[in-house]
Amino acid sequence: MPELSKEWQVWLKDNHARGCSAESMVEAMVGAGFNVQYASVVVADVSAGGELQVAVPVSQVTGEYRYEDWPPFLLGNRLDGGDALATVALRCERPQVLVLDGVLSDEECDEVIVRAQSKLRRSTTVDPLSGEESVIAQRSSDGTFFTLNEDSLIARLDARIARLMDCPVENGEGLQILRYGVGGEYRPHFDYFPPTDPGSVKHIAKGGQRVATMVIYLSNVTQGGATIFPDVGLTVNPRKGSAVYFRYTNSHGQIDPLSLHGGAPVEAGEKWIMTKWVRQRRYS
Numbered sequence: 001m002p003e004l005s006k007e008w009q010v011w012l013k014d015n016h017a018r019g020c021s022a023e024s025m026v027e028a029m030v031g032a033g034f035n036v037q038y039a040s041v042v043v044a045d046v047s048a049g050g051e052l053q054v055a056v057p058v059s060q061v062t063g064e065y066r067y068e069d070w071p072p073f074l075l076g077n078r079l080d081g082g083d084a085l086a087t088v089a090l091r092c093e094r095p096q097v098l099v100l101d102g103v104l105s106d107e108e109c110d111e112v113i114v115r116a117q118s119k120l121r122r123s124t125t126v127d128p129l130s131g132e133e134s135v136i137a138q139r140s141s142d143g144t145f146f147t148l149n150e151d152s153l154i155a156r157l158d159a160r161i162a163r164l165m166d167c168p169v170e171n172g173e174g175l176q177i178l179r180y181g182v183g184g185e186y187r188p189h190f191d192y193f194p195p196t197d198p199g200s201v202k203h204i205a206k207g208g209q210r211v212a213t214m215v216i217y218l219s220n221v222t223q224g225g226a227t228i229f230p231d232v233g234l235t236v237n238p239r240k241g242s243a244v245y246f247r248y249t250n251s252h253g254q255i256d257p258l259s260l261h262g263g264a265p266v267e268a269g270e271k272w273i274m275t276k277w278v279r280q281r282r283y284s
């Protein structure tokens with residue numbers, strides 16, 4: 001396995017001591033040819049004052065995605081969210097997808113919608129080159145975010161979802177709420193930041209790569225609006241209070257292209273969802 005050269009190790013320590021931002025250091029390393037995920041790991045190491053991970057994992061850049069074993073609790077019929085017990089309705093191994101029932105109660109779904117309604121704005125996506133958020137036809141929905149633990153209801157849901165996803169609450173981004181009207185869709189995409197896109201650098205620099213997503217359905221949909229995984233022919237129909245949970249970054253930092261997914265057009269009615277994205281490290 002290749003090692004990070006002494007020069008780079010000194011460069012990292014010097015730049016950190018000079019007060020350079022993590023983002024600029026990751027950017028410089030990527031500019032010099034490093035894999036963005038590896039760069040963000042060593043920059044985080046030096047920023048935390050810890051040991052540098054000097055072994056550069058070749059597997060991050062090349063090779064087929066290695067599916068990690070599901071943790072034992074994910075192999076059961078139920079998942080414990082602390083204050084709610086979810087039922088596993090479907091499990092797909094490649095890509096790793098779970099469909100969970102009973103994640104939110106009907107009352108909780110309705111309350112989240114009431115709180116989000118007045119804050120909705122047209123949704124954006126990350127521009128692959130600049131990394132800036134932009135409005136594009138690929139994603140026709142209105143949305144808003146809650147900050148982590150924004151109020152007591154949101155804090156309760158953040159904690160429950162973190163427990164179901166088996167990750168620290170702080171690794172989660174704030175909950176995003178989306179509303180799709182008739183014709184609204186989110187065309188197939190990856191939730192991870194493609195490492196080869198220059199625009200990914202600034203997103204990965206904070207908290208690392210996204211590792212998993214939970215999309216929770218806050219409403220039933222009269223017709224259409226399924227979450228689809230086109231490369232494996234999997235369709236998950238929205239059901240109020242249920243969720244689809246999928247994982248696409250393993251502990252080696254590899255990303256799973258089979259996790260390509262989208263929100264199919266709503267044909268009748270409206271679709272409300274809540275999305276939680278989880279990072280490799282502390283995000284909030």
Ligand code: PD2
Binds near residue numbers: 261
């Ligand atoms: O609305 C969906 O079903 C959906 C599909 C794919 C949402 C997202 N991705 C997302 O929020 O990332």
Ligand code: ZN
Binds near residue numbers: 189191213261
């Ligand atoms: Zn998505």
